[in-house]
Amino acid sequence: MADSVRKTTRRSFSRYLxxxxxxxxxxSFVIHAALLVGLSFIVFEMPLERLQMxxxxxxSEDRVTEEFHHEIEQQTTSAEAVNFVAGSMAASGLSNGxxxxxxxxxxxxxxxxxxxxPTVKINPGQLNLPGLKFISQDLGAGQVTGDIGRVVEGYxxxxxxxTLELLRLMREQKVLVVxxxxxxxxxxxxxxxxxxxxxxxxxxxxxxxxxxxxLKVSEEILLTSVMSFGQGIHEQxxxxxxxxxxxxxxxxxxxxxxxxxxxxxxxxxxxVTKYRDLARNQKRKLVIIVVSDExxxxxxxxxxxxxxxxxxKAPVYVLGHYSVFxxxxxxxxxxxxxxGLNHWLRINRGPETPEPECLxxxxxxxxxxxxxxGFGPYEQVRLAKQTGGIFFMLPGKEDNLTGVGTNxxxxxxxxxxxxxxxxxxxxxxxxxxxxxxxxxxxxxQVVYTLNPHRDHxxxxxxxxxxxxxxKFDQQGNETFRRAIRxxxxxxxxxxxxxxxxxxRDKETSARWRANYDLMHGQCLAYRVRLFQLMLSxxxxxxQRPFPSNPRNNCWDIHRVPELLxxxxxxxxxxxxxxxxxxxxxxxxxxxxxxxxENHPRTPWARRARWELDQGFGxxxxxxxxxxxxxxxxxxxxxxx
Numbered sequence: 001m002a003d004s005v006r007k008t009t010r011r012s013f014s015r016y017l018x019x020x021x022x023x024x025x026x027x028s029f030v031i032h033a034a035l036l037v038g039l040s041f042i043v044f045e046m047p048l049e050r051l052q053m054x055x056x057x058x059x060s061e062d063r064v065t066e067e068f069h070h071e072i073e074q075q076t077t078s079a080e081a082v083n084f085v086a087g088s089m090a091a092s093g094l095s096n097g098x099x100x101x102x103x104x105x106x107x108x109x110x111x112x113x114x115x116x117x118p119t120v121k122i123n124p125g126q127l128n129l130p131g132l133k134f135i136s137q138d139l140g141a142g143q144v145t146g147d148i149g150r151v152v153e154g155y156x157x158x159x160x161x162x163t164l165e166l167l168r169l170m171r172e173q174k175v176l177v178v179x180x181x182x183x184x185x186x187x188x189x190x191x192x193x194x195x196x197x198x199x200x201x202x203x204x205x206x207x208x209x210x211x212x213x214x215l216k217v218s219e220e221i222l223l224t225s226v227m228s229f230g231q232g233i234h235e236q237x238x239x240x241x242x243x244x245x246x247x248x249x250x251x252x253x254x255x256x257x258x259x260x261x262x263x264x265x266x267x268x269x270x271x272v273t274k275y276r277d278l279a280r281n282q283k284r285k286l287v288i289i290v291v292s293d294e295x296x297x298x299x300x301x302x303x304x305x306x307x308x309x310x311x312x313k314a315p316v317y318v319l320g321h322y323s324v325f326x327x328x329x330x331x332x333x334x335x336x337x338x339x340g341l342n343h344w345l346r347i348n349r350g351p352e353t354p355e356p357e358c359l360x361x362x363x364x365x366x367x368x369x370x371x372x373x374g375f376g377p378y379e380q381v382r383l384a385k386q387t388g389g390i391f392f393m394l395p396g397k398e399d400n401l402t403g404v405g406t407n408x409x410x411x412x413x414x415x416x417x418x419x420x421x422x423x424x425x426x427x428x429x430x431x432x433x434x435x436x437x438x439x440x441x442x443x444x445q446v447v448y449t450l451n452p453h454r455d456h457x458x459x460x461x462x463x464x465x466x467x468x469x470x471k472f473d474q475q476g477n478e479t480f481r482r483a484i485r486x487x488x489x490x491x492x493x494x495x496x497x498x499x500x501x502x503x504r505d506k507e508t509s510a511r512w513r514a515n516y517d518l519m520h521g522q523c524l525a526y527r528v529r530l531f532q533l534m535l536s537x538x539x540x541x542x543q544r545p546f547p548s549n550p551r552n553n554c555w556d557i558h559r560v561p562e563l564l565x566x567x568x569x570x571x572x573x574x575x576x577x578x579x580x581x582x583x584x585x586x587x588x589x590x591x592x593x594x595x596x597e598n599h600p601r602t603p604w605a606r607r608a609r610w611e612l613d614q615g616f617g618x619x620x621x622x623x624x625x626x627x628x629x630x631x632x633x634x635x636x637x638x639x640x
Contacts, residue, residue: 182292183230183257226250229267230257264296295377315389323350326358363526365459371405374412419510439503521591547622561615
């Protein structure tokens with residue numbers, strides 16, 4: 001085993017501008033007159049292509065404006081009158097996190113001839129939404145491409161925007177809206193909040209019906225159904241209705257699904273199947289609104305769901321949350337009723353791309369952070385965009401969400417993120433495109449290999465090492481063995497990344513360049529961290545310390561900035577001295593620091609900064625563990 005460590009560490013740390021006066025005047029006059037007449041026949045044309053190129057330099061050429069996010073101001077009380085104002089007054093800016101635009105005077109855009117027969121299309125550097133009057137009166141759902149996200153400060157703001165969306169659709173035809181609620185236990189508070197805010201949507205719609213000549217008051221222009229889904233789908237209103245009280249009662253009837261499965265796509269397909277004939281017979285537009293804090297478990301049915309909605313022109317709106325940056329999961333805190341202990345339950349919350357593009361490994365085990373990607377989960381965002389709906393992102397603090405990044409600002413500015421937009425093509429197209437790029441495919445291979453959810457030998461114990469020497473040795477030996485193995489895997493993956501390093505500057509996607517930079521720096525850092533883990537395990541075994549606080553009964557391994565210096569015996573065994581260790585530490589830190597400088601104010605920079613702040617040293621810290629955790633088998637956990 002010593003030889004194995006020695007060979008591993010040797011490989012690991014060896015790399016890095018003459019007539020009269022009258023005659024003159026006449027001649028001058030004739031010449032100038034001729035010039036003026038000649039100039040009048042010359043037509044000057046503005047170089048529109050050049051102008052457009054200059055303006056477009058602010059934005060990516062292959063992205064259209066509807067893909068940008070809109071930040072909606074929060075207003076949770078019902079209006080006494082409904083006035084349509086300029087788009088920038090309803091949306092303070094277009095962004096993934098708040099690019100503000102100037103306030104503009106609302107114009108009669110619907111009568112503008114230039115809009116009917118446009119001859120020139122340019123993408124202005126300073127964008128504002130069209131006036132809400134223009135949107136609600138003149139555009140049908142078939143003419144509106146879905147938004148990948150509108151940032152809203154809570155359900156009140158989201159429902160306020162839904163009022164405008166439903167009103168826009170109601171001007172074209174009658175509407176049947178189906179609300180689909182996720183039945184997971186983590187959604188209970190969300191359901192209650194939405195129930196209490198329903199009056200805002202329906203009261204304001206009723207107010208408009210009374211004052212708008214285009215809407216017939218005598219008809220039930222808007223009908224509603226409330227359904228919920230988990231592993232199956234349940235109708236909570238016995239029939240479609242316009243009665244707000246019945247809608248509220250339907251929400252109250254929703255029960256938590258014990259299976260822990262959220263078949264979002266299946267639920268949408270079921271709703272489409274159930275209501276498409278009714279909507280067609282009554283000449284109604286079917287609208288589906290999904291309320292969920294998870295990305296769902298049946299993403300394999302995404303494309304079928306999109307096609308089913310497109311066939312009947314049913315837009316899907318989603319009220320959801322940001323996805324975790326490059327990672328499928330998040331954790332919510334749950335307190336068991338028997339012992340009052342905290343437990344951390346896993347939920348699906350990402351990633352923002354068809355497949356993860358970041359490491360799933362944090363150097364010791366699977367990731368437990370919830371750093372925001374700045375975008376919603378791939379399935380939900382693609383579904384809304386492709387069907388002409390909107391994904392409403394709720395960036396507010398989630399009380400039960402746990403992990404590093406929970407309390408951080410979860411929005412990013414558009415101008416910082418415009419080059420890092422996620423790929424929202426179908427999974428099949430995404431996989432083919434990734435496979436056609438050697439640089440990208442190499443990164444996927446590293447992500448796949450260093451995935452502790454696939455390789456169950458990769459995670460290492462970081463908590464609750466026993467204070468009893470014998471048991472500690474048993475736990476420590478297993479961790480030591482896994483650390484050596486993980487070190488070898490890391491060395492191999494660093495070589496994979498190094499083999500495509502020359503392709504980095506040729507890569508056209510800023511997102512994939514950022515993925516590479518962060519991943520390479522992390523792999524180097526994790527190698528140092530694993531070596532520190534082995535040193536810490538060995539020294540703890542030799543010293544046999546006892547907790548200074550009698551109440552503490554076990555040890556946790558913590559990440560610290562300071563490096564543990566190897567003793568003479570460890571230097572002799574590994575052939576790695578402290579100077580070499582510090583050198584490798586500085587190389588890893590310099591690469592991660594470069595990520596923060598080359599990709600500022602992005603999720604990649606945030607993650608790199610966290611790694612730097614944590615440090616790569618390892619240290620055992622005494623802690624208290626409630627003995628009741630030994631009785632975990634007696635606890636019935638809710639399934640998320």
